[in-house]
Amino acid sequence: MPNLRDLGGHPTRDGRRLRRGLLYRSTALDGLDGDDAITFARLGVRSVYDLRTGPERRDAPDRLPDGTEYVVADVIGNAELGSPAQLNGVLGDPVAARTLLGDGRGTAMWIQHYRDFVGLPSARAAYGRLFGDVASDAHRPALFHCSTGKDRTGWGSAAFMLLMGVPDDIVMDEFLLSNHLLEPVTARVFQAFEEKGGDADLLRPVFGVQPAYLAAGLDEMRRRFGSIEGYFTDGLAVDPATQQTLREAFLEP
Numbered sequence: 001m002p003n004l005r006d007l008g009g010h011p012t013r014d015g016r017r018l019r020r021g022l023l024y025r026s027t028a029l030d031g032l033d034g035d036d037a038i039t040f041a042r043l044g045v046r047s048v049y050d051l052r053t054g055p056e057r058r059d060a061p062d063r064l065p066d067g068t069e070y071v072v073a074d075v076i077g078n079a080e081l082g083s084p085a086q087l088n089g090v091l092g093d094p095v096a097a098r099t100l101l102g103d104g105r106g107t108a109m110w111i112q113h114y115r116d117f118v119g120l121p122s123a124r125a126a127y128g129r130l131f132g133d134v135a136s137d138a139h140r141p142a143l144f145h146c147s148t149g150k151d152r153t154g155w156g157s158a159a160f161m162l163l164m165g166v167p168d169d170i171v172m173d174e175f176l177l178s179n180h181l182l183e184p185v186t187a188r189v190f191q192a193f194e195e196k197g198g199d200a201d202l203l204r205p206v207f208g209v210q211p212a213y214l215a216a217g218l219d220e221m222r223r224r225f226g227s228i229e230g231y232f233t234d235g236l237a238v239d240p241a242t243q244q245t246l247r248e249a250f251l252e253p
Contacts, residue, residue: 001036003027003149003181007157008250010174016251020208023134023160023250024143025153028052030060041065041100049144051075053151069139073129075152077122087206090188099141102250106205110151114217117155118235119224127156130198135238148185150178150209154215161230163243164250175195176214179208192223207225 004027006240008020028050032040043196050062055075064070070114090097118121146152152174161195162169186207190200225231231240238246 001028001029002185003041003178004071004143005177005181007073007161007174010161010164010166010170012251013167014165016165016253018161018164018166018248019252022140022142025149025157026143027144027149028056028145028147029062029064029105033064037063037065045140046054046132046144047071047139047142049073049133049142051126051130051144051146052191052208053077056147060107062180071129071133073126073144075123075126075146077119077202078121079120079122086183091193091203092196094193094196094208097193097198097202101202102205106202107210109156110210110213111216113151114155115220117152118217118220118231124235126133127159128238130156131160131232131236131238131246132242135242140249147168148178148182148183148207149176151213154178156211156215158217159221159228159231172211174208175214176211182207242245 001046003025005025006020007025008018010018012018021043024045029040029048045068048062048064049071050057051073053074061162062070087100090100100106117127130142130144132140144153144156144205151243158175159172161174162168177200186203189207194202210243221228221231221235225233229240229243233240233242
């Protein structure tokens with residue numbers, strides 16, 4: 001599956017590493033069958049956290065092994081601008097795409113999304129549920145995902161890694177890795193759009209990630225909450241004791 005990866009293995013500032021095999025990030029799991037289903041089963045995932053909206057879940061429901069805990073943690077709720085439904089509508093309409101995304105509007109839209117991932121009540125509740133749950137062994141190994149596993153999932157991954165003490169440059173590299181892993185998928189989307197007369201450059205801010213996106217989320221987090229610990233405590237209602245439990249669970253000795 002594209003963009004499914006373990007968040008373990010990354011080094012921290014104090015010389016430790018994140019444990020492998022406990023927390024995964026991914027694209028949606030609606031196509032989980034065949035070899036992918038076998039590979040997924042081997043991960044031993046107990047809990048899946050779906051960060052998508054209601055329409056996304058209805059259009060492409062996850063296919064999970066029996067017994068897997070499935071938790072809805074909708075990040076953007078009823079937010080309209082740049083919603084998946086809106087974006088899907090412009091893929092077949094180059095004129096509408098230019099109206100929505102042209103002249104830098106696509107990039108600006110996604111920068112705002114990352115600020116919303118920090119500030120929206122739905123986002124704070126969703127990430128709070130995710131990280132509050134995975135502090136407990138009963139929910140691990142766990143996997144969380146959105147549709148392509150790069151934005152809502154990307155912010156959640158970055159926030160978690162920062163709380164664990166992973167250096168900023170490694171967090172950014174992990175964030176940008178989605179561009180490479182999703183390239184086979186995005187190439188097909190761009191080609192189909194160009195065949196309809198569209199300019200694929202309009203879609204790149206939507207179907208890829210940029211350093212400016214994560215930077216906007218981090219700026220919003222620091223502006224509102226001061227630090228990553230403050231974000232978890234005051235933004236996500238994951239108190240300092242639970243943060244310490246997360247470190248003990250996810251960091252090698």
